[in-house]
Amino acid sequence: MHNHQQQAIMKSPNSLYSRRRRDISSSGSAGSGTPERPYNSPASTYSSSSSSHKSNSDKNPVKIAARTVAGAFIACFTPPEKVETNNNSLSSCGGHSADASDASSGSGSERRRLGIYATSNNSTHAREPGNVKFSMDEIYKATKNFSPSLKIGQGGFGTVYKGQLEDGNLVAIKRAKKGVYDKNSGAEFRSEVRTLERVEHLNLVKFYGYLEHVDERIIVVEYVANGTLREHLDCMHGNVLEYAARLDIAIDVAHAVTYLHTYIDHPIIHRDIKSSNILLTENLRAKVADFGFARLAADSEAGETHVSTQVRGTAGYLDPEYLKTYQLTEKSDVYSFGVLLVELVTGRRPIEPKRELKERITARWAIKKFTEGDAILTLDPRLERSAATNLAIEKILELALQCLAPNRRSRPSMRKCVEMLWSIRKDYTELLASDRSSDSRSSNTIREE
């Protein structure tokens, strides 16, 4: 990537960085989790296992670099009418329901609707635990020979199919485009697969296995039924994503990334944290997907502090220091997480070329509003305002500001982000409860009068 191209990307949220420092309490109170999985215990959240893991895919570096640069240039120069933006209007939350209603991952009705594996519930052919190698036959069966009706997505890595294994588990089967992995990159594929095999966390998409056969490279991961966070922010699933759910999602993602960064054997940098890589369950809990770019972080005990490698990632989320130096650290993920926090508050995409100039880079605009004392004006207009929400917006943007610090040393660790988010959620929940009880008291008073 050329310097001037990098500059184009780097103009974003950091140059806008003007600090308004305030102390954020980081009491680390646990807050409430859903029954789906508690996160009151950091220890349990971060524990690792050696059995099954998270998704991976790798991507063509040339395409990624090209896409990154193109993204930045499109962001700056594309005439507005050619670029789609997020329409923040209530009406955009109409009835378009993609996968939301069939969120019953693995339910009989869904299987019947898709017509896959009618007999699978009775199957006794479960995969051996720990066996991560799939055969072509298994993949053909699971995808009904890569049936177009089971295609659920297309990404930089290739095509994604929904499938069902013989043991009944629903999976996403990611088939690499031919050429993404050539003969020489088999080692890279295998090393990434080894990484996936070793990680396991409730907020990471679980890795089931892979297949490497002639020119086929396939990764099999847990199917997450309820679409991506970006789709939900765009109201593609019918309902507005409530503020409390957004806070929970931020915490889920922070847990997953903290786990990766503090992974027992060796820290792992995700490198592509973005709202379209956050998948949601039917209970709106988040699972971080796409280890396409994941690399093991440098061993800081061995005196290294970064990994030098090619620039990869997605325009709008890229750490400017990484773009300048090609040096990747965990703090690059923290930067992307800061962009994601702003996305959660505003509902907007990181770059919205159709907006007026000062609002095109969402993080720059939101942080400016925050520093001017107008944080609440950045709230997604589809959400209701309340004292609790107003306070939480301020605090989230304050945390985002820290994550987006141009100097990576000034950024908090992901673990620190988790603690701050716990504290924000606790304050939010308490204030919401007291708002509600005072509301009901005053309505009782009115009724008595």
Ligand SMILES: Nc1ncnc2c1ncn2[C@@H]1O[C@H](COP(=O)(O)OP(=O)(O)OP(=O)(O)O)[C@@H](O)[C@H]1O
């Ligand atoms: N585990 C999964 N469960 C359910 N759907 C999935 C899963 N993984 C991917 N998808 C669907 O497939 C789409 C493409 O996913 P993929 O990870 O290949 O690309 P991407 O992250 O959207 O794009 P890019 O490769 O540019 O980062 C996703 O947007 C999602 O809709």
